[in-house]
Amino acid sequence: MTGAKAAARDEDGGRDDRAAPIRLCAVSRAHHPVENLIRFVPAPDGTIVPDLARRLPGRGVWVEAKRDAVTAAVRRKVFARSLQRQVAVPDDLPDQVDRLMTRRLAEAVSLANKAGLLVTGFTRVEELIGQGKAVVLIHAADGAPDGVAKLSRKFGAALGAEQAGHAIVTELTGSQLDLAIGRSNVVHAAASGGGAAQRIVQEAGRLRRYRPEEPPVLTSG
Numbered sequence: 001m002t003g004a005k006a007a008a009r010d011e012d013g014g015r016d017d018r019a020a021p022i023r024l025c026a027v028s029r030a031h032h033p034v035e036n037l038i039r040f041v042p043a044p045d046g047t048i049v050p051d052l053a054r055r056l057p058g059r060g061v062w063v064e065a066k067r068d069a070v071t072a073a074v075r076r077k078v079f080a081r082s083l084q085r086q087v088a089v090p091d092d093l094p095d096q097v098d099r100l101m102t103r104r105l106a107e108a109v110s111l112a113n114k115a116g117l118l119v120t121g122f123t124r125v126e127e128l129i130g131q132g133k134a135v136v137l138i139h140a141a142d143g144a145p146d147g148v149a150k151l152s153r154k155f156g157a158a159l160g161a162e163q164a165g166h167a168i169v170t171e172l173t174g175s176q177l178d179l180a181i182g183r184s185n186v187v188h189a190a191a192s193g194g195g196a197a198q199r200i201v202q203e204a205g206r207l208r209r210y211r212p213e214e215p216p217v218l219t220s221g
Contacts, residue, residue: 023062026082027069036209037062038070038097040079047088048079050097052104059083065210070094101210105171105203106180109138109189112196113181118189120181122147125190129154136167136191136200140174143187151188169204171211 022031039051039060051060061082063073071094073079080087090096112118119128128134129151137155139148148170156164177186191197 025064025069026061026078027063027072027076030064032062032064034062035206036065038065040073042079042083042085042087045088046086047090048093050093050100052097052100065206067094067098067210067212070097098207098210101203101207102171102176105169105200105207106176108196108199108203109172109177109180110182112136112191112194112200115194115196117191117194117197118181119191120183120186120189122151122188125151125188126154128190128192129158132158133192134158134190135193136169136197137164138169138172138177138189138191138200140177140187141170141172142174147188155190166205167201169200171204171207 021033023034023037024031025037034054039054039056039062040048041051041056041058041060043049048061049056061073061079063069063078074089074091074093077089079089109118119125125134125137129137134155137151139151152164152168155168158164159167172180174185174187177189178184181189191200
């Protein structure tokens, strides 16, 4: 059986993503890698819930990991049609997904901090960038634009604008960073190499793709 046929067999077909890395979006009917999709499953009470980790039991429905696709799935009653059963779909399902993705990103930042990979504060972040050790740069979404731009330019000069653009995280607010790191008034942070740092980039990229496009953070003059 070809990969396309395996993916088209149903929207879910099981939870072994290694055996079936391509799935069918229930909204667009286009095939995508599982990392570009969100799996939704019915809870025991019939309520549709996001399964971002792709581990919950039962048959799932896959939707492209973009807010407008999830919104369309709710509006067009895609979940009931795909599962061929009556289900309850929360009106705020797109917001639920955003909150869960935000939580996963905050958890990734927290893990990097506990692993000793994270520094905070403008001066310490600037030093880490200058030493060539920073692989992830984090700004509070509500941080001052001048400080954000200055550190981003230095980071872009150190890594190259394209690579730095993927590794600059601006999806968390200052209060969310405070909670994740366990400190107050966090505006800037940076992480050195390690798996925990790469998870920050992955989770931030996932959340960034989900949300409507926003102007990119400057990484060059």
